Amino acid sequence: MDKNFDAKTAEARISAEWEKQNAFAASSNASSDETFCIVIPPPNVNGNLHMGHALNNTVQDILVRWHRMRGHDTLWQPGTDHAGIALQIAVEKQMAERREPDRKSIGREAFVERAWQYKAETGSAIINQLKRLGSSCDWSRERFTMDDGLSAAVLKVFVQLYNQGLIYKGKRLVNWDPAMETAISDLEVENIDVDGHMWHFKYPLAGGATYEYVEKDEDGTVTLRETRDYISIATTRPETMLGDGAVAVHPSDERYAPIVGQLCEIPVGPKEHRRLIPIITDEYPDPEFGSGAVKITGAHDFNDYGVAKRGNIPCYRLMDTKGAMREDGAPYTEEAAKAQSIIEGAEMTEAEIDAINLVPDQYRGLDRFEARKAVIADITAEGLAVMTLSDDERLGPPKKKKKGEEEEAAPHPVPLVEAKKITQPFGDRSKVVIEPMLTDQWFVDAATLAKPAIEAVRNGTTKFVPEAWEKTYFQWLENIEPWCISRQLWWGHQVPVWYGPSSSVEEPTNPRKRLTPSYDTEYLRAYCATSFEEAKQLYIRDQYPRFPEDADEVDLFEATSFEEAVDELQRTKDLAYEGGVRVGLVRDPDVLDTWFSSGLWPMSTLGWPHETPELAKYYKTDVLVTGFDIIFFWVARMMMTGLHFMEDEDGQPEVPFHTVYVHALVRDAQGKKMSKSLGNVIDPLEIIDEYGADALRFTLTSMAAMGRDIKLDVNRVAGYRSFSNKLWNAALFAKINDCYSPDTGSYGRTTEELRKNPPRNVVNRWVIGETVRVSKSVHRALEEFRFNEAANALYSHIWGTFCDWYLELVKPVLRGEDEEAKAETRAVYAWAFDHCLLLSHPIMPFITEELWSSLAKREKMLVHGDWPDLSEDMIDLVADTEFNWVVRLVKEIRSVRVQLGVKPKDEIEMVLTGHTPEVAMKLLRNAPYIQDRAKVSECAVAENAPEGSVTIPMEDCSVNLPLAGVIDVAVEKARLEKSLAKLDKEIKGLQGKLGNETFLAKAPDHVIEEQRERLTAAQAEGEKLRDALTRLAAIG
């Protein structure tokens, strides 16, 4: 055996061996019907292992290895997520780097192929990284959210929810990412406070009308009265003024009561053609804020959208998919006239309103931020920019003063713009400012699906650990909004809906008339199906009900766009097609939110919608291990879909897992998530390279208890590497001392034998008891998900008990001549050490596996070892108390030696006094150990303490070290006095407590008894110390 564990080479070798043995395969090592299943939170397929993954997978692996060792039928289901938007960004980035033509120029089909190629290049990296961590997933069952099986699940879920009315399409204001040109869900928006500005502009009243503007204070006293020909509006987004549909004030706001119902002018655009909009009332404006008047831009603000819907105010879309001002449509004057006609009573459909482009010609094509600058400049030039701030507000926002910087002497000059902290929405992937955009999108009726998901946690069917997270879960689900699931991306599951022209406008008796159908959306019908073939059937049945038997005569083809459908029809128009009809069905181009497919993960990876044996056996799964950041994204959605689609044997909705273990996030020192852009990432792979996977795993395990943040300290990893080194050397010691027989490959005694015939030697009996104890502690800790307790129990047992005491104590025996004692000790050493390996394996799989096989020939690898289930009756209480006494005695002697400056090499005598015969026996029985451990030459027993000796009080005796002449009397005196002072303080406290009648009356008996015992012991010890002081005084 090498002197140290070479993690780097050993880990690779051991991984290979596990793989070769199929050690992680589902059901491997199963000896009971009890199942245990965890589905991995699928990492992004193009991702790299970060500390969060490391923690997450360490926890899962501990549970999985533990259950597998217990003989449970165990499956850890692995896989990866296609990471919709994230992967598309990555692919496009790579294409740009490689100077390939961009996405749009190669087209959808080629791009998707390119993305698959990218996936093939990077797809195994994260899996290999998980393997390096030691994750014992059943890799043969690896799944991918876009593989055939999982895609089938997605289709089935979509179609069923669609047919149940739980998925629908609608024109809504959604969060739009102008960089990726797609909608995103609420959860994918990060709201960040940034320094912003608020502008105040005058909207002149139509036709130069005026009114008396009156401001009053709280008492009703008039503070301002003036004649105005405008209404003042505050905005942080001047560029959206172009799309204003109204100005709203609160119905109770008396200042504006005179002008409600009148029209005002949007002060931007060509002067002669400025749009007029009505002043309306709505509950939304806060009279206390700004001027109390709000411009209503329904197509670009979520609050305004609500007002617009209530007040029947048109929503004018100003921007294109890139967030630039629209360039389509007729010149501004014509478009504005259309809008104006609505005010005058013209009726228009939503689509017609959406088609109106109200961007004045000079702003068309400008980026939204450029447009903002231009709008501000133009309005300001016209003198319509105003400030309506109080003097206090004019000071601007408080500036953070840097050290040494002088306080601002004078207020700012009156600004034309108010500096203001504003919360801006950013795309969590693209990091660009999100634009509310009025678009057609697919939604899931989340509120309906949420109800059973809430109930299942309420009634305890699924439990969160720690429980506190249930509150977070409820809070979100109870206020859930429709979930926008469509993305205008190319990478992902395409929405399984096909559109075809409606034939209902005309009688389909003459199908030839439908040869070139109008693809105007008004006449489109949607068919949701799991395949084109199915959609075709649905279309025929719906559109040509009279010709079911003539279905062959309807020639349907699938087109990727409406343009293509029309082109294709034009192209084939001349082809003879007797007696039939030719129609192109166009598939919805959108893809689904990544979380739509990962939300099915527990069902889909086990085979659903097929009724596979795995699904029957392992669903519902047991524990879901996750960070709290994806409780909403993922956990809640798995609960919703799981409950909707899965049933138990009784036909009741079934949850996907009974326990959700929520762990902390690994963060940086500021409590921020680790991120590449912040440069605060600790790479787990580098840590593994340097310290080994076991050390990293042990570190994360010991920190798993933390509430929310784990601030990883690399020093701690180093500390736990030392721990594995410790374990390694304890094994080396076993090898050197032949604890494992090379012939039989075993240590000669089974647990059962040791239980029936306990060893003679008290040290061996004691270590068996300690082993039983630690096995119970570890087991209980794992049962209760208290991973840090399991780690700490092992740490202190292996290092503090086994290595520091047991290993040292058996040295004299193993070096001695008593062959019988040696044989017994070897056997017990090996047994106890094996248990250290068994119990540590879930946390530190590599080193324990390595030692397991290198110490002895084994029937099975440790990964399939039998998890200890030791019976309490193996704890020998007598040996226990006796040995704790020995340990305490040795520690006391060592302490005294160091304090009094006795040289480590010097052996001293010890004399026991004030003892009973039993105590004397106890001492003599253990004399060899005490002599060895405390460097004592002789353990004697006497009536009286020798002259000039140092005394150590024990509860049942005194230990005297004859050190006359060796020690400094003054130092010893100081030592005794210090101990005495400490003791007196304790005695005083205890006496006070026991003298307190209410304490005696109210405290439970066992507590009182405990305090009494402690007092007695402390008093006895105090006496001994006082005696010693007296004797010392006699010498001095």
Added chain:
RNA sequence: GGGCGGUUAGCUCAGUUGGUAGAGCAAUUCGUUUACACCGAAUGGGUCGGGAGUUCGAGCCUCUCACCGCCCACCA
């Protein structure tokens, strides 16, 4: 604005029915041809953020304040 965490030794953090404050690292002293220097022995170090309350007894329960952080929703 709503919700949730945190504040314990120099540092990173444990501390589960309220009953003598703990670990690792760091520090100091001493040691080691003995499984291990990725070592051993010993030592020092905390009015458990402030205040109030409940209790015989509070790091733990209640209230409050302060600071730090997270989540959700937001005033145009």
